[in-house]
Amino acid sequence: MDVSSAPFQLDLNQVFPFELDAFQREAIAALDAGKSVVVCAPTGSGKTLIGEYAIIRALKQNEELAAQGGRLCPRRVFYTTPLKALSNQKLRDFRDRFGEQNIGLLTGDVSINRDAPILVMTTEIFRNMLYGTPIGEVGTSLEGVDAVVLDECHYMNDRQRGTVWEESIIYCPREVQLVALSATVANSDQLTDWIDRVHGPTTLIYSDFRPVPLEFYFGSPKGLFPLLNEEKTAVNPRFKKKRGKQPRVRQEPTKISFLVSQLQQRDMLPAIYFIFSRRGCDQAVQEIETLSLVNEAEQAQLKTFIDLFLERNPEAVRASQIEPLYRGIAAHHAGILPAWKVLVEELFQRGLIKVVFATETLAAGINMPARTTVISSLSKRTDRGHRLLTASEFLQMAGRAGRRGMDDRGYVVTVQTPFEGATEAAYLATQGADPLVSQFTPSYGMVLNLLQTHSEEEARDLIERSFGQYLSTLYLRPQQLAIADLEAEVEQQQAQIAHVDAEILNSYEKLHDRIKEERRILKYLQQQAQELQVKDMHAALPFAIAGSILSLKGKYVPVAKPLPAVLVAKAQGGGQLPYFVCLGQDNRWRVVTANDVVGLHAELPRMAQVDHLTVPPELPPKPGQVRSGSEESAAIAQQIPPIPAPTEQAPEVVEQQAKVRELDLELQRHPARQFGNPGHILKRRKQVERLLEELGDRRAKLERHTHRYWQEFVNLMEILRRFGCLDGVVPTELGQIAAAIRGDNELWLGLAMASGELDDLDPHELVTVCAALTTEVSRPDVWTSYQVSARVESALEGLRSTRRQLFKLQHQYQVALPVWMEYDFIPLVEQWALGVEWPELCANTSLDEGDIVRVLRRTLDFMSQLPHVPYLPSSLRDNARRAIALIDRFPVNEGIE
Missing domain, CATH: 3.40.50.300 (P-loop containing nucleotide triphosphate hydrolases)
Incomplete structure (x- = not known):
């Protein structure tokens, strides 16, 4: 139909x-x-x-x-x-x-x-x-x-x-x-x-309509107060900080027992009290040990339900929380046995549990209607560090408040902590929800399963239909517009030089670049000749006599062009060369160093007049000292001849100057002139080249982002080929083994199952190895008093080289999929498979009961796949079935009738 x-x-x-x-x-x-x-x-x-x-x-x-x-x-x-x-x-x-x-x-x-x-x-x-x-x-x-x-x-x-x-x-x-x-x-x-x-x-x-509207409160050691102002748009003015600089005071935390009492007095129960740690939930239950939240009739009902549960499920009992449960108080988190959690949920739904201390996972849709939700902290620890709650996380928890058909309003209480107050709470309470983002990530299983029924082109089409691809297209829109603008500009610029013959322009550019290089060489030769001239001059300076004509320009003679001067005397210098006392053409006395002398003109006659001059006594013999001359010195200064132009140049300089002149003439006559100003045309062409380079860069970045998911898919294909799971794009027998498995890393699990290392293991050993490969426990300081058997350890050791090779390839192709091989908790799995009773198992480990069940259930889930995986030895499949029978018993089995 x-x-x-x-x-x-x-x-x-x-x-x-x-x-x-x-x-x-x-x-x-x-x-x-x-x-x-x-x-x-x-x-x-x-x-x-x-x-x-x-x-x-x-x-x-x-x-x-x-x-x-x-x-x-x-x-x-x-x-x-x-x-x-x-x-x-x-x-x-x-x-x-x-x-x-x-x-x-x-x-x-x-x-x-x-x-x-x-x-x-x-x-x-x-x-x-x-x-x-x-x-x-x-x-x-x-x-x-x-x-x-x-x-x-x-x-x-x-x-x-x-x-x-x-x-x-x-x-x-x-x-x-x-x-x-x-x-x-x-x-x-x-x-x-x-x-x-x-x-x-x-x-x-x-719809943003809530049938049961929410009211936000703030809990502190002083009591419960409305969190928001009357317009529900900002924090209540009573919580605003006073003007002026206030000393930072560590806020006093709010006691759980006090807050629960406040809720009871104000008829705000039942409540879900969110605490972001299992230990915190359990400690909260113990903290309100003297408080009873139920009346006699409710207490009688609770006793009936709880006693019946204890009789039917003695192994599921959480001993430390039986007595609080009779008083209407419970904890709910992943460390608790599922059967006990189901009991708590049913009692809460019946209105017999008045406050349940729960981790955030309870906000994920489980039907536990409450009049009030309490959010104990506005920040939490994550595997990426400590951070403030997102608006969506806050709203998800807050949204559990208010029972339709039972309450005219729901209450959301945020709690003062040493680090967070009403301002942060009001910010989250007035924020809108966060957007959905894509977490799409190709996996080995996805690759193998798609390629079993689809061509590579069909698989690519499918990958590029992901929500992540859709969002990328939206978010990359500005980049696409920028590329379109660049393309239009390139087209416009190219149109303006389209009439130019490219070969002729290239010829002009080469000639232009050659002249530029020849001019650079000429400048170098001139500088070299000048340096040689200065070197020769400095060699002659110590022998210069009074009356010699000099050219001055340098640190102590800061003039635009060399100043003609006559040497009058020498003074003891700081190095090998003396200081020179000179009278300049401007009738000023100067004390200079050899570096300030840029010319010694031996071709000019010596000025004997200086023999009668006396150096001013007030002129210290230190470089940089300057004094005005007298009338007597002025007459001599006027007679200092001008500096003659250089008459000779080095032969290589003359030759290079001729080459540059010849090339200049060739450039002036070049046929590129027919298209207009070649210099302007070259600038425009270089601009086009820069635009094309930017355009290519933007296109490459857009391509990488646009096809990111497909590239990840291709990388996984390449790794699968390296391990013999794909022949081109067709899954091999090994590939079909991996394709039939569901897990965090299907390739790793497929390689392990097909390795032969597990074929001869007994059922309890097989399930233990599988637990090591499929599960991980992120709890710190995990310990167990049991030891894993030698055959299990040997099988895992036999898989290590494959694991190293897979790690290496995943790193090479930037694939971040886990390759589990956990040791800390797997002895528990082996002992459970060998028949150890539940209380004894729990007594020999630091793991919570809920964690042990999670490990065993996840292992059970994987074991149930193995009998249906193709190409595995029949002995392995049979042992998987036997292993399932060994571990699938209460409280591991679901217990759903």
Whole structure:
């Protein structure tokens, strides 16, 4: 069935027995018109209803098909989420709403009712389904699918997993409607336009309306106060700093127990209290050990639920938090066992937990409605350093406040810390959302899977349809305009010299350059001749006698042209040459050095008149001393003859002067003169050359940015060829092994599985090696009292040379994909596979329970792939199946019924 040509519509009044908001009606109308939609609205505004409409529509269609006895393919909807926990929660919610028989689940290591009409899955699983089908075609995995809901679509911003959303949208067949549900982002129009281009007709449904408005408060040791001014545009005036220079005072932190008491007194519970560390969440639970937040009836209900859980799941108990849970207080973070987190979520949804201390991951769509959210800090540590929260991070957490149909308003409380106050809080509270950016990054798996079903040209077309490519095109627009301007200017300049014969102009330029060089040589020869002349003169100066005619110009005779003077006397100098006392033609006495004498004119007769002159007694014999002459000296000064012009030049100087004159004459007669002023024409041509150089540079930069993603793809292809995974552009058997694997570095995992190093390992050893290759723990100071077995260590050692080679090639091609080989925690995996009980395992490591489960689940997810990977030895596949059975037990298994 083609949804776009024959949309199936429902009577909304029958489907939803309540009044829909305008944006919800608009989105449903777009779906009924056969379009995809991007629904961008605040958290808690009712976006999920639009995804549910797609589900209801498919189920109603199936009812009609069944009633008609038709043989048409049943209609299906895929509902994707970014997190397994969120998928599990949607499964529970949809079972209650639509019936257990209609809902299935796929999360990689869990498959429940996978042929159901409504299939919940992680977005990554959906992307993986599409890999096996040529782009644009409806393969068996998508047969009968009317719509795919992309919940929490703003996860495209996620640095590690954002690529999955882009691939899902690009690969999804045009016949399938996309329902992208996103929190508010600054560039929702760009996201919609991109989906419209790469997938099909798409409508943006945007709403900034919150059914439950938010009020912002600031918590300090003095109490809770409104954060913003009356207009909600800036910080409350009471928090503004007084004028004048104030000493910087470290702000007192706000105690958690005091703040929670304030919330209880003001009827602002239940609350989600965000703290950006697991330890901080656990410590907060202990800090309010004397406070009870529930009444007797609620306490009785809590006791019933908690005691039943403890009886059924003794190994999932978090002992330090049982007692606080009875008082309505809990923690929720990745270090806690999933089963315990599910209990906390269910109790919170029932209104029995009044405050939950949670890390930021709780803001990612899990349904835990609260009246208040508390944001304990406005900055956090990341793997890129400590930084202020982004506006989107702040809004995502703030948006959890306010329960639709229960609260008339939601409360957002920011807390004073030693480093942050009301000013920073007000800044974030009044900012708009951040834009979505692309995290698109090609991977080995992407390369291999695309090349199995597409040509290189088709793969390139697909890569260049990414959201990152789309944004690059927009952001590079100024560069493209600059290039267009340069091209126009080049064309204009070239038109003005188009009439000039290029060969004649080149000839003129060569001649011009030659004359320039010959003039440089002439200048050098003249300077050389002058230096020789000065050298000869300085050699003769010590023998000069009184009455000799000199030319003066230099440091102590700063004149425009040499001054004629007569030598009257000599004085003791500071070096080998004496100082000279001279009378100048200007009737001034001077004491000069040999460097100030630029000419000794032996051809002029000696002036005997100076024999009767007396040097003025007030003239010190120091260089630079100057005194005016007398009437007697004036008569002699007037008789100093002018300096004669040089009569002879060095032969090489004369020869070079003749050459320059001859070339000058040739230049004047050059045929280039017919085109106008050759000098101006050459300048214009040089300008064109500079413009062309700039144009080429800009084009090269634009090309690099425009095709950046394809170049990354090509680099990965080259590495794959070097390891024998590609024969040209066709995946080899080794390449098909890597293509069938999902992980952070499919090439590394494929090489390891095909290496032979793992073939003879026992199941518990195999799963341990696989854990080392597929997982990493970023927690500091990880320790475990267990030791890894020798056969595991030997297998990992056998893979080291391959790992080094891959590292080297990735560095060469600037590929930043992890090549895991972790040792610190893998003994835990081996011991768990050998049957060690959960409490004992946890007692022998520094890792939190949630971390151990994450490692084991990720390993389990990888192990479940191996039986389906082609060309692996049957023994390896069989051992993978046995290893799965060894580790897939509570609390590692999902525990979803």
